[in-house]
Amino acid sequence: MIAIIGGSGVYELTEMADNIEKKTVDTEYGSVEISLLSIAGKTVAFLPRHSEGHSYPPHKINFKANIMALKNIGVNQIIATNAVGSLDLDIGPGSIVIPDDFLDFTVNRDRTFYDEEVVHIDMTEPYCVRLSDALLKNSDCITGGLVTGGTMVCTEGPRFETPAEIKMFSIVGGTIVGMTSLPEAVLAREKEMCYASIAIVSNYCTSISPTKLTIDEVMEIMEVKKEELINLLYNTIKDLPDDFDCDCLHALDGASS
Ligand code: HPA
Numbered sequence: 001m002i003a004i005i006g007g008s009g010v011y012e013l014t015e016m017a018d019n020i021e022k023k024t025v026d027t028e029y030g031s032v033e034i035s036l037l038s039i040a041g042k043t044v045a046f047l048p049r050h051s052e053g054h055s056y057p058p059h060k061i062n063f064k065a066n067i068m069a070l071k072n073i074g075v076n077q078i079i080a081t082n083a084v085g086s087l088d089l090d091i092g093p094g095s096i097v098i099p100d101d102f103l104d105f106t107v108n109r110d111r112t113f114y115d116e117e118v119v120h121i122d123m124t125e126p127y128c129v130r131l132s133d134a135l136l137k138n139s140d141c142i143t144g145g146l147v148t149g150g151t152m153v154c155t156e157g158p159r160f161e162t163p164a165e166i167k168m169f170s171i172v173g174g175t176i177v178g179m180t181s182l183p184e185a186v187l188a189r190e191k192e193m194c195y196a197s198i199a200i201v202s203n204y205c206t207s208i209s210p211t212k213l214t215i216d217e218v219m220e221i222m223e224v225k226k227e228e229l230i231n232l233l234y235n236t237i238k239d240l241p242d243d244f245d246c247d248c249l250h251a252l253d254g255a256s257s
Pocket of ligand 1: 083084085086155160161177178179202203204205206213218
């Protein structure tokens with residue numbers, strides 16, 4: 001089954017779904033509300049990352065419960081949306097980036113399912129290449145800039161960054177900065193699920209932007225991009241084959257001795 005993890009500004013996708021059934025999935029990490037949607041004839045799980053009404057800030061999201069709940073209901077492919085700031089003047093607000101790498105600057109998150117066993121999963125391809133390619137192939141509906149690849153910097157938040165942090169993230173090779181891609185992408189890999197991200201640029205980062213950053217500008221862009229995003233998700237979901245194999249589904253092979 002395919003799942004969509006909706007980030008800031010993506011709380012309901014009722015416009016693209018024929019049927020909706022809500023269910024609570026209990027896991028050992030907590031309970032998670034998931035909607036089952038019918039999209040292009042397929043059942044798709046939808047999980048608003050911050051929970052409905054955007055109540056959990058990024059550093060309080062129960063990432064382990066979210067990923068475990070999706071795994072438990074049979075999800076093996078996750079398309080996530082992430083609102084991000086841009087470190088690059090050529091990638092302006094309204095652009096969409098499909099990242100192919102990340103830098104993890106989070107500091108206080110429950111980041112692995114393997115606290116008791118020695119498991120080292122490979123991260124040579126941090127985001128699923130097959131799923132990212134499917135998004136790019138179906139991206140004709142996107143206007144205002146589409147960037148293939150790029151490095152997602154994930155910060156702890158909830159504050160925005162300082163000018164010195166932004167300078168450092170640029171020097172070390174970051175393209176965009178958000179607060180929610182990690183540990184989500186890693187936990188999905190640990191559970192052998194394909195995971196790709198649609199990063200929606202809502203603003204230039206602090207100090208690259210000439211003005212002070214506000215949450216309102218983040219939400220405004222999300223609203224503007226909503227329709228394009230829905231089309232991208234719909235077209236990709238329709239196009240994805242039911243039967244497939246992928247290295248992500250075998251991520252634990254060779255990960256422990
Ligand atoms: N920084 C961190 N997270 C974000 C930003 C940003 O500039 N914009 C949207 N999410």
